[in-house]
Amino acid sequence: MAAAARCGFVTSIGYQDSKLGMEINGLLHFNQFSSSSLACFPSQARFFRNGLKIKRKIRSISLNPKCQVVDEIGSRASSLSALEILKTSAADRYTKESSSLLVIGINFRTTPVEIREKLSIPEAQWPQAISELCGLHHIDEAAILSTCNRMEIYVVALSQHRGVKEVTEWMSKKSGVPTSELCQHRFLLYNKDATRHLFEVSSGLDSLVLGEGQILAQVKQVVNSGQGVPGFGRKIGGMFKHAITAGKRVRTETSISTGSVSVSSAAVELAQLKLPQSSYATARVLVVGAGKMGKLVIKHLVAKGCMKMVVVNRTEDRVAAIKEEFKDVEIVYKSLPEMFTCAAEADVVFTCTASDAPLFLKKHVQTLPPVCPDVGGHRLFVDISVPRNVESSVSDLETARVYNVDDLKEVVAATKVDRLQKAAEAQGIIWEEVTKFEAWKDSLETVPTIKKLRAYAERIRASELDNCMSKMGNDLSKSQKKAINDMSMGIVNKLLHGPMEHLRCGGTDNRSLGEILENMHALNRIFGLDTEISVLEEKIRSKMEKRQK
Incomplete structure (x- = not known):
């Protein structure tokens, strides 16, 4: 909130005392939002609506319970000092605030690949990242979803505003990207909006290629990587498991994935678009990397009629498995040290490795011999890795053309209208799954009270039972003692049944x-x-x- 807005707010409710006004301003600032937090909302419709809600809450004291403190001061100003108000607010700061589910992220819509690659976190580092995030003061649970098109951090924050601040600062420290720059690109979603976003991601509705299937496997891997990791807690784990269910339902009950393309297939189609049609069958192809993405590239190359290619990988075992699957295709394995020799003989180079540093630098590529004019006179580099495998300055060379994941939008735009119609069908399923998850999550809020109430009743029951038994002496048989004990438990259970039912939220009432x-x-x-x-x-x-x- 800007200083002018804060002063206007206080003046509008009739405070003339400057010292009291300053302290109230401090109270509002302490309990609500800063100008930096409001400035960080992106321009998407949903995010913009959230920003408007926040601004409206700040402007209207009737909409914000915390601001009601200020409204009450008018009648109590003479008897209650601002310092006492501040103390009361500090004491209630957490008792009035429940934990929040948040997602703080960047994706292909909000952030260019140059920044995404700096924020990318390899899968092997997810458990360590979760531990670091949960070591922050206001973060209780966490999960990382990092792919070529997004890096999203899901957390349970003990304080919403402070949680966002701590995670953003952690992201900045981890990546080297200044906080101010992160705020320009990040998006923030809270509670139900965060849940819905993850379910849309898992269903392929938030992908560059609408309906693509690989993201569901990546969401599953978040759960697999989080198993046994302190910090991958009940709420976060439950949200990701419900997201997997939503993703499966969307793909089973709609046709959104029928004939869908992935990032890998879009990369192959992009290469075809950039090659002269006459050279489709003769272009020499090199694939660097034989992991999940590399295998998909090979699969789509074969589907497009490419029957010969060279594959460079650190080890031969993965390439051997791919050769076994595509027995009719000539796949030649080469080791990593032979990469530049292979590139010198290739017209099209696909790169899809998990390397943190570029494999092809400008100084290396400019020494490669030119390609045949029949394939356009330029060597094509199609880089679908994040971080990128091909140095961006390679595109400055006359002999090379470089395309990365952000360039795939040209390919997927053609099928987008049809897929948007199918996505509308999926939204109904997603809403059902969000409702189920929210009911499950909400029921967790009452678990501590349920446990405390049962423990309270058990203490009374046990105490009264002991008193009763001591008065009845030692003449009771085991069966009689058991009958009395069972009766006391039955009375407690029947008395607690009503209150317990009114504490449970199963989504069915x-x-x-x-x-x-x-x-x-x-x-x-x-x-x-x-x-x-x-x-x-x-x-x-x-x-x-x-x-x-």
């Missing part, structure tokens, strides 16, 4: 989350189940103490 949480707070008050320090504040304090040791 008409109770709203607000009603269930209201029941939870009522039971906490009635039975004195609340602790002096909220769970959220206790977690944050514990994190801080650990880091100080």
Whole structure:
């Protein structure tokens, strides 16, 4: 919130005392949003709507419970100092705030590949990244989804605003990209919007190639990599598992994936577009990398009629397996040290490795012999790796043309209209799965109260049972003691049945989350189940103490 806006806000509710106004401004700033957080929302429609909601909340004291503190000061200003108000706010800071699901990310829509490659995190480093994120003060759970087209961090934040700030600073430190630049490209989504986004990603609706199937396997790998990793907790893990279910349903119940193209097939089609049609069958092809992406490139090259190619890889075993699958195709294996020799004899070079550094530098490519004029006179480099395998300056050479994942939009645009119609069918399925997940997640909010209420009842039952048994002496048989014990448990279970049912949210009844949480707070008050320090504040304090040791 800008300084002028804050001053206008205070003046509008009738505060003339400058010192009190300054302290109230501090309270609003402390509890709500900063100008930097508002400036970081991207231009997409959904993100823009979220930004408008936030601005409206700041402008209207009736829409924001935290701002009601300011509204009440008008009648109490003479008896309650601003300092006391600030203290009260600090004490309630976490008790009034529940944890939030957030996604802080960049993708091919918001961020060019030059920045995406700096933020990319290899799959092998995901567990370490989760541990580092959960070491931050306000992050309780985390997951990483990093592909050639996106790098998204999903977290459960104990404080929404502080969580965003900490993750953004971590991303900056990890990648070397300044925070200010990250804020220009990142997108932020909260709670249900974050869930829906992940379900759309898993379903292929947020992909460069609408409906592509590889992203579902990548979402599954997030779950596999997170197994046993502290920080890949119940909420995050549950969200990703529900996302996999949504992705499977969309592909099973709609035709969005029928004839769909992947990044790899789009790369092959792009190369065909850039080659003279007469040279399709004669162009010499080199594929660098035989992993998942490399294998898909080879598969689509074969589908397009390419029956001979050279494959460079660190080891031969993967290439041997590919040769076994495509027995009618001449696939020649070459080791990595032979890469430049192979490139000198190739007209089209596909690169798809996990290398952190470019494999083809300008100084190397400019020494390669020119290609035959029949294939256009330029050596084509189609680089679908992130980080990129081909140095960007290679495109400055007259003898080379370089294309990366951001250039694939030209290929996929032709089928986009048809796929958008199919995507509309998928949205209904996604909404159903989001509703199911939200009901499951909401039910977790009441679990601590359920446990505390049952423990409270059990303590009373056990105490009264002991009193009863001591008064009845030692003449009771085992069966009689068991009957009395069972009776006491039956009474407690029947008494608790009603309250427990009103704390559960399974998505099959008409109770709203607000009603269930209201029941939870009522039971906490009635039975004195609340602790002096909220769970959220206790977690944050514990994190801080650990880091100080």
